[in-house]
Amino acid sequence: MAAKRSGAQSKRSHRKKTDAPPRSEPPLSLERIVATAVELLDAQGVDGLTMRQLADRLGSGVMSLYWHVDNKEGVFDLALDAVLEYRGPPQIVEAQDWRTAIIHMLEDWRGSMLRHPWSASLLPSRTLGPNILGRLELLSKTLSGAGVTDADMxxxxxxxxxxxxxxxxxxxxxxxxxxxxxxxxxxxTSLSAHYPTIERTRLLLDNDWDGVFRNGLDFLLDGFAPRPGGVGAPR
Amino acid sequence: MAAKRSGAQSKRSHRKKTDAPPRSEPPLSLERIVATAVELLDAQGVDGLTMRQLADRLGSGVMSLYWHVDNKEGVFDLALDAVLEYRGPPQIVEAQDWRTAIIHMLEDWRGSMLRHPWSASLLPSRTLGPNILGRLELLSKTLSGAGVTDADMxxxxxxxxxxxxxxxxxxxxxxxxxxxxxxxxxxxTSLSAHYPTIERTRLLLDNDWDGVFRNGLDFLLDGFAPRPGGVGAPR
DNA sequence: TCATCCTATGGTACGATGTACGAGTCAATC
DNA sequence: GATTGACTCGTACATCGTACCATAGGATGA
Incomplete structure (x- = not known):
């Protein structure tokens, strides 16, 4: 189960932080651990995160981490959710239609994950944290407002x-x-005898990933809640 | 580098299987290694595959594996591609329209992966083996025949x-x-104050996954290559 | 003042893992 | 008989997650 966590650390005491850097790391905290884990994951990928390296970066002993965190899995869970926060659409968008709001949230979601490439492959296999649940809730609410019934939701x-x-x-x-x-x-190319078509269209190169994403998304949204004007495929 | 691989193994000799384990396993071979790796992955998941366990099941020493295989990554690559073979649609379907053919292939693809649940999460991060490339080629060719241009392909x-x-x-x-x-x-449920909508629709339970899959797939295909009778957006 | 307790740290050690290294076996060939 | 090349595998090592336990220091109560 969850290790106890300091809800509040009143203690500031005599930690000199401002002058000489020699010995004085700030004390451990869940926040610092998670932030450093994200740094490490960004820099080294999933395999680059080891408890020893994490402790090194924090200037602490390895086992100290385990007072704040259950185990390495817990670090993954926390780092993942930390990266998936959603602050909502900007004011300008807020008043606009549901479709814009949904697209904004989904593109932001995708953007967040691509800024931390380790996160995408982690997400499906992990318990859903509050930030993800929040996004799903927002999505549901918006679709509901757009007329999608509970049965189709x-x-x-x-x-x-x-x-x-x-x-x-x-x-x-x-x-x-x-x-x-x-x-x-x-x-x-060297096997073009076997795969002539995908070789011809150079499937594995030069793809406009952002465009692909947006395109398929439009088709899906059209399917679930058709636009009044019935606009077809852009491009 | 690829280790050399025995093209032909003449020796068949006497195979015992499950009773007395003393000496007589069939000789190692890439095929046997891959097949056993798949068994192990099916039974224990990604983390359950260790070189030692694999060797145990094969009745060999651990290091013997490395003559046939570069490293553990290689085992994953081979097991993955082994599971993704596609034999093509049955004769009945063959003559039918492109849409049926595509749906058949994609549902077969999904089915194969779900029969080996470790395979799905492995696929994106690995180099594409011949069986996957074959599926992509088939998909391209079929879409091309359906009128999708190279530019949209x-x-x-x-x-x-x-x-x-x-x-x-x-x-x-x-x-x-x-x-x-x-x-x-x-x-x-205990947090329904925060997530009322997804709690109400019981998002995390009782989902008709097959139906969901087929449904979104239809929308995407409608978008790319509208059906004559046209449910979807015209292009 | 001292004794006790809670929070927090971290050293040591253990079992598991992937695999480098090199010595071994055996059949085919000269 | 000697050599070679295909194949097997025991030993050893670095690295990992983490269990266990000793410790330190502030807070609290006597």
Missing amino acids: NVAIWSLWNYVMGATITRASFDRSDDDMDAAQQRL | NVAIWSLWNYVMGATITRASFDRSDDDMDAAQQRL
Whole structure:
């Protein structure tokens, strides 16, 4: 279960922080641990996060971490949710239609994950933290306001979720290895006898990922809650 | 580098299987290694595959594996591609329209991954093996025949890929932990003040995953290549 | 004042993992 | 008989998560 956590640390005491840097790290706290974990994950990827490295960066002993955190899984959960906060659409957008609001939230979601590429592949296999639940709630509420019935709601939400997750995970893992993609496309070329079509369209190169994302999203939204004007496929 | 691989193994000799374990296992081979790895992954999940366990099941020493395989990553790559073979649609379907063919292939793809739940989350981060490339080629060729231009092709393919991957990864990880989902929904109920809408629609329970998948897929396909009778947006 | 307790830290140690290294076996070939 | 190349595997090591336990210091009560 959850280790006890200091709700409030009144203590400021005589920690000199401002002058000499020699010995004095600030005390451990959940916030510092999570923030440092995110740094480490951003810098080194999922495999780069080890409890020892984390402790090193925090200037603490390894086992001290375990007073604040259950185990390494817990660090992942917290780092993940930390990265998925949503502050809501800007004022300008707020008054606009539901479709704009939804697209804003989903693109922000995707953007947040791509800024921390380790997060995308982590999310599906982990218990849903408050920030994700908040996004799902917002999505539900907005769709509900747009006329989607409760009966159709879960289908709509999960389809959108699936789409966002797939797009983001794919993009994030290809992102990490552009060289690999080049190599793969080269390999493809040498095998063009077997894969003529995808070789011809250069499937593995030069893709407009943002455009792809937006495009498919439009189709899905059209399907769930058609636009009045019945606009077709843009582009 | 790839280790050398025995093209032919003449030795068949005497195979015992499960009774006395003394000496007589069949010789190692890539095929046997991959098949056993898949068994192990199916039984224990991604974390359950260790080189030692794999060797145990094969009745060999751990290091013997490394003559056939570069490293553990290689085992993953091979197991993954092994699971993704596609034999094509049955004869009855073959003559039918492109839409049926595509849906058949994508549902088969999803089905294969769900039969081996570890495979879905592995796929995006790994180099594309021949079986996956084959599926992509088939998809391209079919869409091309359906009138999708080369310019629109990559957008269509990647949207479908994203959707299939997202749906399958999500389903596979929820699948593994129905209890967790119950627990999550319970937690949700206790927090219904914060998440009233998703609590009301019981988002985390009782979902018709197959239906969701098929539904969103229809919307996407309508978007890319509208049906003549046209439910979706005209282009 | 001292004794006690809670919060918080971290050293040591253990079992598990992937795999480098190099010695071993055996059949085919010269 | 000697050599070679395909294949097997025991040993050893670095690295990981973390259980266990000793410790320190402030707060509290006597």
